[in-house]
Amino acid sequence: MITRPTVAIQEVHVTGLSLSGAELTFLVELENPNGFGVTVTAFTYSVSLNDRLVAKGEATEPTPIKRRSVTPVSLPLKTAFQDLEKGLKSLIGADTAEYRIEGSLAVRSFFGRLEFPYSRTGTIDLKHPRSLKPPTDPAS
Numbered sequence: 227m228i229t230r231p232t233v234a235i236q237e238v239h240v241t242g243l244s245l246s247g248a249e250l251t252f253l254v255e256l257e258n259p260n261g262f263g264v265t266v267t268a269f270t271y272s273v274s275l276n277d278r279l280v281a282k283g284e285a286t287e288p289t290p291i292k293r294r295s296v297t298p299v300s301l302p303l304k305t306a307f308q309d310l311e312k313g314l315k316s317l318i319g320a321d322t323a324e325y326r327i328e329g330s331l332a333v334r335s336f337f338g339r340l341e342f343p344y345s346r347t348g349t350i351d352l353k354h355p356r357s358l359k360p361p362t363d364p365a366s
Contacts, residue, residue: 270329281305
């Protein structure tokens, strides 16, 4: 049997701004706890701030993860400011914001193709926007 790979958010960076939107990069770590290698064939994700969906994305580049190891992955995320409007309004005057990133990992192994849902939540310190507090739901 296969043990579920895990997703851990490490960093979030703003990588581009335009008049119409923003580009973000989420640096995540995918951990394979199994005694054999797997390949992540699809990684879907959606991001919410204070329970308001602000963006969705999907990475379909195959990502091999060696047995019992962690592999860093950069996930690009583009969003239009009109999509961010409600989420940003909820941040006005706030010191922190709750985030949620959720989706599914499609994994290929010698067991075949399997799909694993995941969900992570945490807090962004808006006074120091580069700092993320650890997820509050470590076993999802």
